[in-house]
Amino acid sequence: MASDLAASKITPGVLDAIFNDPERRATDFPVPVCQCVQIKPLASQGNGAERYRVVLSDTKNFVQSMLATGANHFIHDQKLKKGSLVRLKQFQANALKGKKILVIMDIDVLEEFGEPEKIGDPQALKMKDEEEDVKPAPGAVSGAGFYGNKPAQQPAAAERSIPTRTGPSSSAAHGNIYPIEALSPYAHKWTIKARVSNKSEIRTWHKQSGEGKLFSVNLLDESGEIKATGFNEQCDQLYDLFQEGSVYYISSPCRVQLAKKQFTNLPNDYELTFDRETQVEKAEDQENVPQVRFNFTNIANLQTVEKDTTIDIIGVLKEVADVNQIVSKSTSKPYDKRELTLVDDSDFSVRLTIWGKTATAFDAQPESIVAFKGAKVSDFGGRSLSLLSSGSMSLDPDIPEAHKLRGWYDTHGRSNTFASHSGMASAGAAGGRQDPVMSIAKVYEDNLGMSESTDYFSTKATIVYIKQENFAYPACLSEGCNKKVTDMGDGTWRCEKCDISHPKPEYRYIMSLNVNDHTGQLWLSCFDDVGRLVMGMSADQLMALKDSDDPAAGRAFEEANCKTMLFKCRAKMDSFQDQQRVRYQVTGASPVNYTNEAQKLAELIKLYNI
Template sequence: MTDPASHVSVGALRAIFDNTQTTVLEPIVQCVQIKPLPPQPNHPERYRAVFSDISNYVQTMLATQANHFVTDGSLRKGCFVRLKSFQANSVKGKKILIILDLDVLGDLGECEKIGEPKPLENKIEEDEKHQFAANSGNGFYAPNLPHAQAQSMNREHAARSSKSSAHATIYPIEAISPYSNKWTIKARCTNKSQIKTWHNRNGEGKLFSVNLLDDSGEIRATGFNDQCDLLYDLFQEGCVYYISSPCRVQIAKKQFTNLNNDYELTFEKDTLVEKAEEQSDVPQVRFNFTVIGDLQSVEKDTTIDVIGILKEVGEMSQTVSKTTSKSYDKRELTLVDATGFSVRLTVWGTTATAFNVLPESVIAFKGVKVSDFGGRSLSLLSSGSMTIDPDIEEAHRLKGWFDAQGRTEDFQSHVSSSNATGPSFKTDHLKTIAQVREEQLGMSEEPVFFSLKATVIYIKQDNVCYPACLSDRCNKKVTEIDPGQWRCERCDKTYPRPQYRYIMLLNVSDHTGQLWLSCFDDVGRSIMGTTADQLMDICQNDEKKASELFYQANCRTWNFRCKAKIDHFGDQQRVRYQVSSAQPISYPDEASSLADQINSYSIV
């Protein structure tokens, strides 16, 4: 058998970060460690891997599109891989690689770590002490010029050379962070806002923002004042651009954006924006749809994407803001989909006044806010967008359903379902666990809703809750940076304590089998009979009492309202069963239901 060590690209990792050495295009390395990063709510799983070329080892982060190598078990400690696509980065002074694509070389087998590789940072930092010029490739060495003049010439040289060299290596949006230095992204402008002005005690100004998309993710970018004048007309929705730093990277202000990115960009005076000649190699608008029937289980003020058939178009009207006393144009639309539910969606401003879409059209909305006013309703954010009859699979499937049967169906609004607060539990589509599995509920692209009467037999006590932000309507996970200091990156605030929220995993059983169910905070409080905050306090101060709480929560039977939806992890698929509500058994209602079933049988 071939010695695997003979295939490893010794020294290749150091060369990636050293411009004086020849880089191996697709180096072969050994995986010496792999582990998941701490989970974050509403974010996909992320994995960190350590790769060795025998001489050195380096920390790497797998892009989400490479997660399937971990989840399918092919990328394991000791195996050998070929790094096909990657991006060098520096985070807090440490060298890391963002791995975009790789091949696991199964024919080389697996073995213990080969050699005694050294950490890459030490060697690189040692070499950098002996380098006077910057290693970016955009500067030059001018030892005989005054410092200020040399700096000026470096800036001019960088400005001239960036356009010719920026397109050589494209940086993925997913890898951008405040620790990234020189980079160029190639991205499609999926949304451009109107120019907005402000006037306050500190002065006045104007701004606009764009949403940018590439294969790895999305990010919001904003231009103020001079950059607004310079770049506004250049950006056109749907077009692809090269954008090169300098460009400020900062924590995203989630109240102004609907994109799934922790960071956002601010254009600076030297930011280079150039329209790309090739316009077809960057994806179009990317959606992450929530079906209308699932809105009842979506938390208030969450930003989502939704697609539906336009059932009704309301008249133009105006509303006056209570805070600014300004009047705003609005129009209410009614959307329906194959779940049998309808929802009211409000559009504002010029979108409302210029709205001329025909009923029965398919509309995809990106960036709508969920409200609980009168049940569940939606509102299109100023940063959101609307696409009529998009050429995507979800739209074609929805149109086919509506033409075949949806046109004649009756739809249930979330207003009526949210007001049904009586003791009776909705038992339509009541399933046994065996039926859930046999009918493969959730295996289609659309989620399936069903009721389940089952008994809790096990509560997973690991990670039963998470520390959440205290800000109203945030709920994002916070991190303890110092004792008594909890940091929320989304709100950019620090609190003396968190508010714990449930993320429970239950194993339930009926007479036909067992099933794992995911539960969030409202359901968790019902199951445990106490808040997550109180439970954490008990767990820290009285382990015996905490054990009793979990013991008492077991062996109780509930009526669960569930959603079955397929989740994709690379090439793997699995069905996730999420509980939207749980009610204890009402024995009088159960007795009446059984009596009705008995009476319905014909007696021969």
């Protein structure tokens, strides 16, 4: 029977060995196999990553387990299911909430055995008598109701003060190392081994109640990442000790609390606050901890990401703008910013803003591969990104995603035309609505834009003419403004809305296109993101060519003609010089995907039974 074959693959008794006799587990059960008998999603805080608890059985015992977020894909891909057999490749036995729990970092799902019913009659794992290292925090959520749990009183353990040490240390001196993924307010005594992936500058504050300072570090191990913050005395004590890229042992007492999502870019529900007795030691072994952990979002998929979400992104650097300075409306302080344009193999582009010293020191060349960790998603201009102060940037990182992008770009990406997310939020209510694709004649026949409401449609058409007069306007450099600025004649440009002057403007497209298809012609108006896509350069660059009487400006308009694109449009009645007319505005554009078009034609042909 299939169930008998599956049962023969399971390793009976391995769970008892993992928790009560790890030496025997290592020699007798080097690659254990268990059955998953329950899966339960756990509620996350804010934008924290999804977490899952599973119950594993070795046919004799069962134990609660927690899946590291790096292994969530086994559930998302529907590989790990109730009944599945799993080979445990990387795991850690720990105590949480007064219960023994297995933290699983990596597994193999033995899909060939399917999802049989529970094998054997496993019992809750009994532990050897030992002093509990865990006590529940006040208000802790009970584990009752989870597989095999019964309400129980947990004995309290006396706290130990551990002096801070700074000398190099080995793993042997620390015994059982906690994975970051397992940290929670319910864990009392623990040590993590983690690499500092990011270190902030020292920030100070001054209030009526007093003043202070703080710094933070992002800590990384194989299971996950967590932010840790030091205030005042801990800032003085630990700031110089922590170095980006180095590995440390960090031991409690150290407060574990719910993460303040507005101040962190990490997908962890918790964060750490250093205590005056927190022990920090630099590790002798600096190699066996990951350098950096990314969870990249494809540029084309940014439209599905909620505003203000923090993401990681990697792309080819297509354009690098000059450093500009803006003045904060709230503090009146000046800030340096630089805009970058990234593209990837989804054939989409996105603008990403970097700030402060990162902006002024940026010296990467176009066509470099750049990875960003901790970029905030904005709906400005459809979709754009801003690197947070807690974020980081890696130039030409030695990771598979970067090598893949380099191969794609060098092979054919360099000559591709890239779409943007311009105006998608307004055009589709940010929900990815599929507007009907119409011929130009159909747009007129259906009287789109003639009613009081706005009509949306898409059309596939070819650009036949672009008005070269007034194709751009001088815009304010302040973040989120883009209002037209006035040349004051003294070398400055003034924005009335922001009530500030800039040394120069940023030119932005405001173009009129005439497009044709096989049924007729249509005048379309478009703005900066679409203009960049059509012209293949920024309005600043094109204006510089025009002002210098460079023939390249005329060639740029000629090359933009005869481009066939899919235009997402809206039609709305407008009043111009006391006359009512329908205005057709482009809210998004993309190159024609000929593979998709061919598939649509093939489906259409099938309908005719040809």
